[in-house]
Amino acid sequence: MKLINFLFFFFILARLTFALELKSSSFRQNEFIPPKFTCEGDNVSPSLVWGDIPAGTESFALICDDPDAPFKTWVHWVIYDIPKEIGELKEGIPAQEILDFGAKQGINDFGNIGYGGPCPPPGKPHRYFFKLFALKKKLNLPPGLNKDKLLRAIKEDILGEAELVGKYRR
Numbered sequence: 001m002k003l004i005n006f007l008f009f010f011f012i013l014a015r016l017t018f019a020l021e022l023k024s025s026s027f028r029q030n031e032f033i034p035p036k037f038t039c040e041g042d043n044v045s046p047s048l049v050w051g052d053i054p055a056g057t058e059s060f061a062l063i064c065d066d067p068d069a070p071f072k073t074w075v076h077w078v079i080y081d082i083p084k085e086i087g088e089l090k091e092g093i094p095a096q097e098i099l100d101f102g103a104k105q106g107i108n109d110f111g112n113i114g115y116g117g118p119c120p121p122p123g124k125p126h127r128y129f130f131k132l133f134a135l136k137k138k139l140n141l142p143p144g145l146n147k148d149k150l151l152r153a154i155k156e157d158i159l160g161e162a163e164l165v166g167k168y169r170r
Helices: 002-017 147-154
Strands: 021-023 048-051 059-066 074-083 126-135 158-168
Touching (some): 048 126, 059 147, 074 147
Antiparallel strands (some): 126 158
16 A cells, blocks of 8 residues: 555656746737737747657647637637657748648638637637647548547547637727
8 A cells, every 4th residue: 555655746746846838928928918919910829939848758749729709619729749859939930731841730710720829809818728739640631620520539549638718808
C-alpha cells in the first residue's frame, strides 16, 4: 500500500512540476483581447509561446474556441502537427492548410482554414480558450480537420495541456 501511495504522490508531483505553460505577448490571462485580433480589426492570430514541455513530446496541437457563443461552442482555430522544435506561433499565422514550418490547419466554425478572430454578438463579454496539447506523436493527418476530429485523433496521445483565456466584447 505504501508503494502505491508513493507512486501516486510521485505521479501528481511530476504532473505539477512539468505542467505545460501557454502565454501570449498579445494579451494576458483573463484579460481582453485587443481588437486587432478580432473581426473588428485585422483578424490576425495573436502571438502564442509555450514552455515547460513534457518529456517525450513529438508535436503540438492547438484549439481556440468560445464556449459563450449562442447555440454551441464556436471554434475559432484548429492547428496541429506543430513540430516539437517550435515553441511559439508568431502573430498573423497565414490562413493556409500547410504552413512553412510543417504545421497543418483545420476548419474553424466560420467554414475557413486557419484563425478566425473573436466576433461575438453585442452584449456581455465572451471567453476565448486557447488550448495547447503536447502530443507523444506527430499525427500525420491531412489538413482540414475540425475540432471534433482532432480531439478524437489526439485523445490517447496527450502528454500535457495548457490553456490561455482571453475575453472580448462588442
